[in-house]
Amino acid sequence: xDSVVGKKSxxxxxxxxxxxxxxxxxxxxxxGLLVSSFRTTDQIATSGWWNSLTPSxxxxxxxxxxxxxxxxxxxxxxxxxxxxDKGTEAVISxxxxxxxxxxxxxxxxxxxxxxGGTVMVAPNGDYRMENIEAFDGRRGQRLFVTAETPPEFxxxxxxxxxxxxxxxxxxxxxxxxxxxxxxxxxxxxILIAAFAAYALAWxxxxxxxxxxxxxxxxxxxPLQLALIxxxxxxxxxxxxxxxxxxWLAHTGxxxxxxxxxxxxxxxxLPRDIIENAKVDGATDFQIFIKIILPLSFPALASFxxxxxxxxxxxxxxxxxxxxxxxxxxxxxxxxxxELLGTRGGNxxxxxxxxxxxxxxxxxxxxMMQKYLVRGLLAGSVK
Amino acid sequence: MxxxxxxxxxxxxxxxGCIGYFYFSNQFLDKVLFPAKGVNAGRNINRANMIRPWLxxxxxxxxxxxxxxxxxxxTLRLSLTERLPGNESAFVGLANYQQMFSxxxxxxxxxxxxxxxxxxPALSTLFGLLAAQLSDRVFWGNIAKxxxxxxxxxxxxxxxxxxxxxxxxxxxxxxxxxxxxxxxIYFGGDAPQNWLTTPFWNSILLMVVLxxxxxxxxxxxxxxxxxxxxxxxxxxxxxxGANPFQVFFKIKVPQIMGTIVxxxxxxxxxxxxxxxxxxxxTNGQWETQVLANYMYDKLFRANDWGVGSxxxxxxxxxxxxxxxxxxxxxxxxxx
Numbered sequence: 001x002d003s004v005v006g007k008k009s010x011x012x013x014x015x016x017x018x019x020x021x022x023x024x025x026x027x028x029x030x031x032g033l034l035v036s037s038f039r040t041t042d043q044i045a046t047s048g049w050w051n052s053l054t055p056s057x058x059x060x061x062x063x064x065x066x067x068x069x070x071x072x073x074x075x076x077x078x079x080x081x082x083x084x085d086k087g088t089e090a091v092i093s094x095x096x097x098x099x100x101x102x103x104x105x106x107x108x109x110x111x112x113x114x115x116g117g118t119v120m121v122a123p124n125g126d127y128r129m130e131n132i133e134a135f136d137g138r139r140g141q142r143l144f145v146t147a148e149t150p151p152e153f154x155x156x157x158x159x160x161x162x163x164x165x166x167x168x169x170x171x172x173x174x175x176x177x178x179x180x181x182x183x184x185x186x187x188x189x190i191l192i193a194a195f196a197a198y199a200l201a202w203x204x205x206x207x208x209x210x211x212x213x214x215x216x217x218x219x220x221x222p223l224q225l226a227l228i229x230x231x232x233x234x235x236x237x238x239x240x241x242x243x244x245x246x247w248l249a250h251t252g253x254x255x256x257x258x259x260x261x262x263x264x265x266x267x268x269l270p271r272d273i274i275e276n277a278k279v280d281g282a283t284d285f286q287i288f289i290k291i292i293l294p295l296s297f298p299a300l301a302s303f304x305x306x307x308x309x310x311x312x313x314x315x316x317x318x319x320x321x322x323x324x325x326x327x328x329x330x331x332x333x334x335x336x337x338e339l340l341g342t343r344g345g346n347x348x349x350x351x352x353x354x355x356x357x358x359x360x361x362x363x364x365x366x367m368m369q370k371y372l373v374r375g376l377l378a379g380s381v382k
Numbered sequence: 383m384x385x386x387x388x389x390x391x392x393x394x395x396x397x398x399g400c401i402g403y404f405y406f407s408n409q410f411l412d413k414v415l416f417p418a419k420g421v422n423a424g425r426n427i428n429r430a431n432m433i434r435p436w437l438x439x440x441x442x443x444x445x446x447x448x449x450x451x452x453x454x455x456x457t458l459r460l461s462l463t464e465r466l467p468g469n470e471s472a473f474v475g476l477a478n479y480q481q482m483f484s485x486x487x488x489x490x491x492x493x494x495x496x497x498x499x500x501x502x503p504a505l506s507t508l509f510g511l512l513a514a515q516l517s518d519r520v521f522w523g524n525i526a527k528x529x530x531x532x533x534x535x536x537x538x539x540x541x542x543x544x545x546x547x548x549x550x551x552x553x554x555x556x557x558x559x560x561x562x563x564x565x566x567i568y569f570g571g572d573a574p575q576n577w578l579t580t581p582f583w584n585s586i587l588l589m590v591v592l593x594x595x596x597x598x599x600x601x602x603x604x605x606x607x608x609x610x611x612x613x614x615x616x617x618x619x620x621x622x623g624a625n626p627f628q629v630f631f632k633i634k635v636p637q638i639m640g641t642i643v644x645x646x647x648x649x650x651x652x653x654x655x656x657x658x659x660x661x662x663x664t665n666g667q668w669e670t671q672v673l674a675n676y677m678y679d680k681l682f683r684a685n686d687w688g689v690g691s692x693x694x695x696x697x698x699x700x701x702x703x704x705x706x707x708x709x710x711x712x713x714x715x716x717x
Contacts (some may be wrong), residue, residue, distance in 0.1 A: 011626055012519075019516040019526050022509075023637040026530045026594065029544045032561065036547065048559050051549075180388070190398040195404055196442035205435040209716050211443075216452045216712045220705045222655045224674055225694045228687055229456035233448075245390060247396075250448020255442055260542035284434055285408040311538030315658045320682070337662050340543065347547060347559070354543035358536050369528060373602050376418060 019050045037351035044347045055148045062143050064127055067135035070265050077134045084124040090147040102144035120153045128135055156354040170286045171356045174335040187248035193258030198288050201266035218256040227320050246322040254307045265299035284348050302375030309361050331356035407437045452575025461691035490669055491676040494585055505593045505651040514608055531598035538658030545591045546663060549577040556680035581669040588670055591659050600645045607641035647704050654700050673697050
């Protein structure tokens with residue numbers, strides 16, 4: 001448009017900035033969850049994810065080694081060690097010996113213990129407790145420190161949600177169940193729809209226009225209506241709840257869009273090719289398999305990505321047709337909803353679970369975006 | 383059998399079954415039923431060609447009929463009957479509807495759905511139009527579009543988790559980990575709010591999730607429409623001295639009005655069926671109930687098929703005008 005105006009519009013900067021703001025606004029929530037899934041439980045609970053790159057100041061309640069570790073040295077009883085776990089890089093600023101006074105002393109100073117004796121805490125967590133009498137009791141002295149920890153990221157959340165076989169809240173099983181639902185539910189409707197779409201696009205028969213209208217009508221029928229009648233039907237024919245049921249249901253629900261998309265695409269294929277093939281003696285079946293199907297690849301891909309996203313992300317159909325009381329066939333969306341109920345505040349669990357389920361469709365999205373856009377453009381009823 | 387194996391087997395059976403059906407039924411038609419030879423060759427070819435379309439259509443029609451058309455009729459029947467013990471049912475007329483209309487939860491769901499219908503399509507279309515117009519004017523527009531479009535790939539449940547973190551509330555003496563409360567406190571709010579349990583605002587915040595998802599869809603469609611506008615109309619307007627805002631609102635928007643309506647109605651249908659977001663985030667508590675979730679409650683928690691089917695029919699009723707309009711347009715187009 002700039003070329004038309006002849007000069008750079010004074011709005012150009014405003015456009016750049018508003019678009020940038022819009023994009024950041026749209027990305028922000030997702031990035032938040034992604035970052036959270038790589039943070040430790042403590043960090044998620046105590047600071048916002050947007051602070052994850054800056055050192056965080058937190059209060060810790062830590063314990064010195066128990067009295068049994070004490071050694072006698074120069075007539076004094078000494079317990080020495082480091083308050084932090086190995087590998088933690090934290091810098092203590094202030095500390096105290098009771099929960100009411102957590103900032104009595106600066107790091108490096110020596111403080112008085114209430115039961116007698118002194119304790120010195122260094123910034124790096126090294127401490128030295130001294131007393132002329134022996135320390136008694138079974139547990140170590142509690143120390144309250146305020147420390148600054150550097151940014152820390154971990155893959156532990158993913159390891160425990162995906163690889164830990166003892167974790168019954170894990171996502172591994174649900175991941176494979178989702179995959180098992182998705183792939184047949186994506187492939188089967190394509191084939192059925194392709195034949196029907198060919199008939200609706202290139203074969204002449206009475207009632208064709210009516211059938212197209214029928215398909216367009218079904219396009220918007222809410223699948224909520226289908227739940228009970230089909231569940232009843234599945235029970236009556238002995239299918240019950242299970243994979244076969246959910247595959248059939250997804251096939252049925254996906255067909256209107258599939259037929260509509262493919263028909264619209266096939267109608268646009270050049271008439272000459274098809275008529276030439278007919279003159280050469282090809283049957284409809286041969287024309288379909290050898291000419292139409294390969295030429296329709298973009299439309300097939302469009303529908304495939306739609307159906308994949310829809311079946312992968314689906315919750316309702318899986319709840320109704322697949323997941324029985326044993327929960328063996330749970331899918332990821334259902335698993336996440338359960339975690340939302342039971343682990344509502346444990347964001348490391350929730351964020352990781354959600355990202356395991358989001359990752360695959362997002363990867364598909366970026367690989368096949370072209371076809372998704374084409375499908376959307378062709379699929380919205382004009 | 384392992385489900386993955388079962389899945390693989392299903393793909394093989396399904397695909398080869400389909401191909402086998404189409405191949406052999408065509409063979410049967412051409413070679414056995416109406417062979418294209420002998421004295422009746424010509425008549426046979428014509429007959430075969432009359433039957434063939436139906437061979438191609440049969441599996442799809444069966445599936446469509448059984449999985450979409452029949453349920454509409456059956457749900458209508460269920461909504462007029464009462465379930466009796468032993469798989470029996472009795473016709474009860476409109477009693478289920480009467481019962482439903484007497485429930486405050488239903489009116490709450492209907493009221494909320496209306497609010498969703500007003501807000502979500504409007505905001506999604508508006509943001510979509512804005513994003514489309516802005517991204518068409520910068521060199522990094524395609525990247526911007528990709529990123530705004532991305533939430534389309536995220537499940538409603540995943541989006542629910544993403545936004546629940548945004549709305550999270552911690553006790554007042556702790557750092558807020560939810561962006562909304564952090565901003566609220568930063569701009570002088572007194573105490574962190576439990577957004578999802580605050581009536582009215584919680585519904586709005588649930589709608590935000592769907593707007594966030596649907597904006598990408600609106601943007602993609604509208605962006606294509608904007609690019610399809612004939613250049614001359616814009617040039618003429620600029621020569622006549624229109625400023626960029628006038629060009630946008632008076633030249634471009636009127637020309638893509640048809641597409642805006644399409645986007646609007648498509649999102650309206652999504653809104654009418656919205657279930658997962660409410661189910662995962664509030665489950666209809668705190669006055670956030672919507673029809674689809676109300677229906678799920680009735681069908682699978684209260685086990686009341688009558689009222690559940692009645693509420694499904696209400697959703698169907700709300701979709702019907704769009705259905706009729708779509709069918710009307712397609713028929714017009716085909717003539």
